[in-house]
Amino acid sequence: MTASRWRTELRDVCELVLAPSIAAVLPWRWAFALMRQVLPHTPWYRSAADAAWREFEARPAHALLPATPAERNAIGAAWRAQRQLVSWVDHADHYLARSRGDAWMRDHLRVQGQWPQPGQAALLLTFHWGAGMWGLRHAAAQGLEPRALVASTEGEPFRGRAVLGWYAKARTATVRRALRCDPLDVTGSLRPAIKTLRAGGQVLAAIDVPADQAASAEAIRVLSMPAAVPRALHRLAVEQKVPVYVYLTGFNAATGERTLHIHALGVYEDASVLVRDVFAHLERAICQDSAAWHFWGEAPRFFRQTEPG
Template sequence: MSVQRYRQELRDLLELVLLPGLAAVLPWAVCFRVFKWLAHLRFLYRDPCERALAQAQARGWVGSEPGAAARWIWSRRLVTLVDHADFYLGRTRSDAWMRRHLDVEGHWCPPDQAALLCTFHWGAGMWGLRHARAQGLKPHALVAALNGDHFKGRTVLHWYARARTQAVTDALGRPAMDVSVSLRPAIKALRSNEQVLAAIDVPSDQVLSSEVVSLAGMPARVPRGLLRLAVDQKIPVVLYITGINLDTGRRHLRMRVWGVGDDVSTLAQAVFGELDGLIRQCPPAWHFWSEAPRFFIDTEAEAAAQATPAAPASPESPASP
């Protein structure tokens, strides 16, 4: 093992197992105080947090007053710590723990009703899954395939990703689905009056079709496939978010049941309008700031591309008919 890989494995072990794993052995009130202190350590989650901060600063989402950047990245680290800790809490805490520490607002759809349960990569969502199952729902989570090539040289990260995916399945009591090839498994579940659950704010370069919405005051491309499925199958959408009080460590779960949409674009604007509001409420809690270029549209670059005449096809590269 090279020195570089050895250091990476040690960092993954610290950031994904040892530190967030404290939640499994400490009372939550004590653990959260420890996490708030750890979030001041600049080396923790350094690369993704610094990328997120840089992207948020470039788009005007970090204040210019003294200390604003430090507070922003502290919040980002704390959200990351809690999100990872939920894997260990979910393995070691009962539904009684959830009832004590989770404030709930709103309600789910009836357990025997097909629905698309949507959330975002904002806050920490594990307890939303546990609560849905506790209320009798039967959701199937849509997850990305864990391609081993993506984890080359990072054994700890690969283990953690597989274990976390299994934790989602265990929390819901239903097998997860990989619909990267076909939506047929999801359609089958919906026709059986079960629910399909997904975090729908993924980069549009991972999907076949996208929609332009306003997000954080900027044009962004977001996936539309699942919303198209809901419209086509006349399935109601339930939007839920699971947030964190960064002062106290308490969680809050908010659900909103939407009616059946009849237009994908209108539904996408409304649903992602909710994410826009969440980002405005607590910008560092959105996990995808570091991937911002894959969401937000560079309007100047697109305008320049449209203004540039297309080059004529060369004999070596004939134009497609």
């Protein structure tokens, strides 16, 4: 094994195992308070936070942080520290979900809005924003059986990274455990999703994946920037005439208290209108906490260089 490979594996051990597993050992408020103070002084998640800040600062989205050039460095340091904290909480939830029951969720999660009734077919959409594990757990606790669309744990991102591969598989298993049902494989077609909806089930997905991973894309604007987003699930919701819900799971950066906001959008007749309404929620979430969006590092694949036609 090369020195570079050793460094990568060691970093993954620290960021994916050692640092986040602290949440399973200490009471949550203690773990959160400790890591909130410690993380800015560690290299954990720093390279990803630096890359995310560069993408954020290079785009018109930086207007979300009005500042003179002299203030930019201080604001950038705070933004990157918040990005490190978001990464830690997101990974910590894998260990929390394995070690804490629904009583923990009732104590720490503040919920606004309502899920569909059990047995009601619905599309449950969210984004790679905040830390979403407890949104899954809460949906299952309310009697829903959401079938999640999960990313592959094979391929180029995992090549030469044994710890990352193990963690991805373990996290997918945690998602399955949180939802109390198996995920859906729709790599070949959407037939499994159609079957689930027709049986009165729910299909759950993080919808802000780069459009180059999708067979069809919709051109929209997000944060005043042209973007391309997948439209297949939106089209499915229109064709199957099922209601759409958007939910966001975040946390209070000062206290660590978790938040879940559920928005019922209803049934749509136009997929393009639905796409715009869904992504308006992502835009508002980024305006609320821009560092909480995990895909700034993927921004070149998400945002377009030309205006939507």
